Amino acid sequence: MAEIQIKNVAKRFGSYQALHDINLTIADQEFMVLLGASGCGKSTLLRIIAGLETQTEGEVWIGGRRIDHLPPRERGIAMVFQNYAVFPHLTVFENIGFGLRMQKLPNDEVKRRVERTAELMHIEQLLGRYSGELSGGQRQRVAVARALAMEPDVILMDEPLSNLDALLRLEMRAELKGVLAESNTTAIYVTHDQVEAMSLADRISVMHEGRIVQAATPVEVYRNPAERFVAGFIGNPPMNFLPAASADGGKWQVAGEIYDGPAAANGVEFAIRPEDIAPADTGLPAKVRLVEPLGAHLLVTCDVDGTMFRAILESDLQVKPGDMLKLAPQTDRIRWFDSSTSLAVA
């Protein structure tokens, strides 16, 4: 059992507040992704859990044991680093076995575990090599194998795929997901790549300016962003936003059209994902600015009520810049955000 609890964790570097009052519980064997732009504090949070950084305030618990005062080696964790940190002076075998040797396990046990994890990561033929003789992808596999060989309760990964080329990243992503699912460990994975986050995570914690703005399943984060920031960050292209003017009793006027919205009296913004829009006889009046064929779809950038608005439309649709379209949003996919608090309102 390795449930991770982060309680009121804050971190200051001098006068800079890197993390504000973080509270997060990660269930045993859950795959949690910390997602955010660079500088949002996601790596700092991971390093606090690892013990490589000390929090200014708050507590970290793993498996019902408070560990934030312990050195990294007593926390029951293993880590995969962004630059792999595969020791250059040791062979692949000794790299994978490094943690086991530190635990003073008998030689045959080290050998058994190293060979098993090497096989799992398909690097059994590289055991005698040094890291200088490996490709980036192979080094990455060694770094993951070294972590898995520890049979840790918790595995921490700091942008582990960001130094690989696009094709390799895709391949490793799928493999990592499979291997970790079988290993029964709790995983925390830091990335700035939302596609990676979506495809790997059981739950995503979206971070922004040192805070967790939403922690939910990938579908929930995508469909029901808790904040305008999440809506604008997740999705490629992200959600469209349009100003809305109040028309009586939960009705709002958006670019001249009336839609059912929240009853709140405050100002709200209308939001819709580009793929939840279709051309129709009535709808938002849009002037086409740019048409980008993406193969399966067309990405159409338009001007709606003076605001940039993107729609993903059927690829057989005949449109060209300058055309006027009526774009009808799928009404159950419309989301509303409070203009003053930026929070989602129903």
Added chain:
Amino acid sequence: MNARLLPYILILPVTLFLCLFFLYPFLLVAKQAFNNGSGFTLENFQEVVGYWKFPISLKNTLLLAAAVVPVQLALALLMATMVNKMQKGRDLILYVWTIPLGISDLAAGIIWLAIFEQSGFLNSMMSGLGMIDRPMNFLSYQHPGIVFLAIALAEIWRATAIMLVILVAGIGLIPKEYYEAAEVFGASPWKRFWRITLPLLRPSLQTALVLRVILAFEIFAVVAALGGTLFPVLMGETYAYQFDLLNSGAAAAMALIILAISIGFTLIILRALRVPKGAQI
């Protein structure tokens, strides 16, 4: 300008300089050592090796190197590790620690002579504390151990910094992530030093040790100041042949013997601290 020729043209001046002022004199020395005026001979070598002081000076030189270099290595590693951990004032400490480097070896010998001689600081201190009744002559033939110790101390004080600066630069080249990974995977600070710092420092250790060992075999001025004739070393004997006995053939032979010992130890150090291909940082 032809781009392929350019590098060779650029290194030409320094190559000429080295040929003129290093290689040529070296050949002259070699000629002197192997020539008695009528042709090739090993007489000079037989003479210097057969002299009764040769085994003593060889033994003294090797003993001194064996005593001084390991202590300097340990000290330099300790100091480099400390400097590397410092957040502030690192440069200041480094400058202070490297001051002895700016002092000539003879001056260093004289400084330590001022401590150990009969009217020196050590005698004043010990009599001030009531430990002795009258000044002692530490640096006499009655106390060979103290003579050796004084020379070793002066050498350690004078020349540790040369290793220190090389090792500080070398430790600075080791990426921080290796230490973090080692820490996460269970290595204590001591284990991190043995399993990460030392192996990854091998190239710098090579340079520092080669330089230091060669200098240790060339020790002369510090010994002359503190030991005089009580503690013969190879370089001192070379000097005596050249300037006291006016036997430049023998002096040349001694110089070549010291060179051979230096080359031998250099090869051993390079071999022992070799980094396998593919295992570099």
